Amino acid sequence: MLILDILSPLLLLPLLLLGYGCRAADIPEDTTSEFSVRLYHQLQVAGGQDNIIFSPLSVAVALGMVELGARGASLAEIRQTLGFNHLLPGVEFSLLQNLTAAVSNDDAHCVIRFANSLFLQEGIAFNPEFLHLMRKYFRAQVETVDFSQSAAVAEQINSWVENQTESKIRELLSAEDFSSVTRLTLVNAIYFRGSWKNQFRPENTRTFSFSKDDGSEVQTLMMYQQGDFYYGEFSDGSQEAGGVYQVLEMPYEGEDMSMMIVLPRQEVPLASLEPIIKAPLLEEWANNVKRQKVEVYLPRFKVEQKIDLKSSLQGLGIKNIFTSDADLSAMTDGKDLYIEKAVQKAYLEVTEEGAEGAVGSGMIALTRTLVLYPQVMADHPFFFIIRNRRTASILFMGRVMTPEVIEPNDHDFDSI
Template sequence: MLMVGLISLLLLRVCGCRVADAPDDVTAEFSVRLYHQLQMVGGEEDNIIFSPLSVAVALGMVELGARGSSLEQIRQAVGYSHFREDEEFSALRNLTQALAADEAQYVVRLANSLFLQTGVSFSPDFLRLMKHYFHAEAETVDFSEAAAAAEHINTWVQNHTESKIHDLVSPDDFSSMTRITLVNAVYFRGSWKNQFRPENTRTFSFSKDDGSEVQTLMMYQQGDFYYGEFSDGTTEAGGVYQVLEMPYEGEDLSMTIVLPRQEVPLATLEPIIKAQLLEDWANNVKKQKVEVYLPRFKVEQRIDLRDNLQQLGIKNIFTKDADLSAMMGKELFIGKAVQKAYLEVTEEGAEGAAGSGMIALTRTLVLYPQVMADHPFFFVIRNRKTGSILFMGRVMNPEVVEPFDHDFDSV
């Protein structure tokens, strides 16, 4: 299992948990709202993969330099309004430190960097707080040399994501007016606690919501997982749907899969997804033996966050009304916000050989619950101790095995 999320915030100068006692993720509501926004402006059959944690950390870095309405819009949208002043920065630092604490079981790497225009003075307090809360080191580049700046930043990104993220920025992103670029990378590599055996993987039909079918490699195992069947009490979600939580080695992190009935399009289930429902799923699934059919898939998505964040109420930082005066004066605004996320799901957590042929399905004499992910599903990767969401998305088409690039436009 490999996952990478990365967000870049480009600033310009203005001309003139499952465990019951786990703490709630304060950004969960923001994460779900952003998911629904991406769902709304994307294609009906598009996969979605993004990192809410990466977005929260990047916005936290901007928030350190924001004042006035620019600061309040971030705090309100992300969910920090009830925090005391600056308390969210300690919370973000604690979340990221908890994720990176134990590389013996899995690898979570969070890397932050500031790329500053050579010769421009920035607030020493801002730079000090960036290093204190986010361990962000500052480097100077000359953005007027756009090609060299883009190459330097993209190399940094590749080095911190084990070369999974390429070409985050391009020379066209920079000009002589660019003053600072903030980059945040989140990289996760983990193995399932209960691994799939590669010899059980077979070619299988996956039914898309548009009625078509694609051939995919379907993994199979029977094992002990956290499982539950839920209903919203109406017909909106097509009645009962399945929730399966699959822990990674060490059990601090897990992937939760939400699967509607075969005949129910995922779009029918998606409207009921709320932050509280994520917590309800985590707290109410029970450990039991389950038969799991899960497709192998690998997707990469590039999301232009500027318009989407504005729709969620974070507006000023992207305009000339921005007040980022704690960085270097009132002459900055964010010209670009982009995230790239990478997700790979395999039998063991790394590429493995797969068998060929069609698997024979027997739905009679089933002794255990059966999760057959041969149609679109929603997923969340979260820390079971802190509740923080590393990745969220949906799989509409597992046939997409090569990275693709999709920019969302404003609605």
């Protein structure tokens, strides 16, 4: 979401997200994979040993909305960083429109909704063409508010965000995020609910030790199933990433959407694997995993993160829009708008059913012996993406350094 101020800092506050989708149309392939990976590495450097979760597509959509109002160097930096320079000017808006439309339809097993809204300062004249294009490409709703009433505005926007994300994202903004000089707040929300094509059976879930990269262990709920998935073993050709690592792709219902899990060997820290992750490698994984029977041990996990994107976007080359030299004059007639802050909040929950929902847990003995099929034991940190398999759009990207921890006094632990 973007919050724009005039003269004083213009806030680009959350790109709000949560989601992935189903049922892609026959549209051009997403071209923002390089941007997605570069943004991940920026967050990785700043993230220490924390979990990471963000939505590259949602960031691209939010930046696309800013691009509609940008000119000059501000426009050039966004196009360059998102990888749109090879496209004719303006084509990227149709691309983003098609990518979001392709995954926005309700499906029997999967729901994804993109919701965009503009909150404009009362009495300020915005360029009618800018508002028209926002509606055309992003179906953005437009509402007028009085930003000097900061508490009321924060409550109104937070309520809108909560409704769009089925209460998963709450209290995104506070009164301190607005002032009498705020002129525009742009919010981009994405919500996903889906089911695995091959669901895990709740009775096969049990507590299990998860080994963190610092050598400590935590107790978590480990799901188990044996099923047909896309699987491959890859090597970086050296010892940089610990040699061979595993890639597992698990489709959601409809098979247009999937979660891809990249798992280093047990003794190899995820930090050793992360440097080799590049956009061409994502394509290599997707093209070379083969459908076969696999034993899968995957922790239930819930990842929620609010990320300050400003420094990361600046590190990627989007700098001008955050300075007083910003040219966002396609939004209004003046050049006194600039962005001071960029924040994204994302939520992802992975359970036996799929992307959302709580289930009971039971017991089953887990073993590493007598393995008849490839075995993916995600009992240590792993990298993941949730992508559209037909368009290559990456809706989620992140890593799990610590899954949902089960304490001895938790109900799930006691039931086991």
